[in-house]
Amino acid sequence: MFSKTFVKVVVYLxxxxxxxxxxxxxxGMFFG
Structure with a gap:
């Protein structure tokens, strides 16, 4: 369960x- 939560957090990040x-x-493209 902890590993699943960790993977989910990494994917969100x-x-x-x-x-x-x-x-x-x-x-940058808009103002550049």
Missing amino acids: MLFAMASSVVLYGI
């Missing part, structure tokens, strides 16, 4: 990092 990087890239 990876998705959040990808989304934030895409948003930052879009902002």
Whole structure:
């Protein structure tokens, strides 16, 4: 159970990092 929760947290962190990087890239292209 702990490993399942850990994997879920890691997946959420990876998705959040990808989304934030895409948003930052879009902002850079918009203002660049």
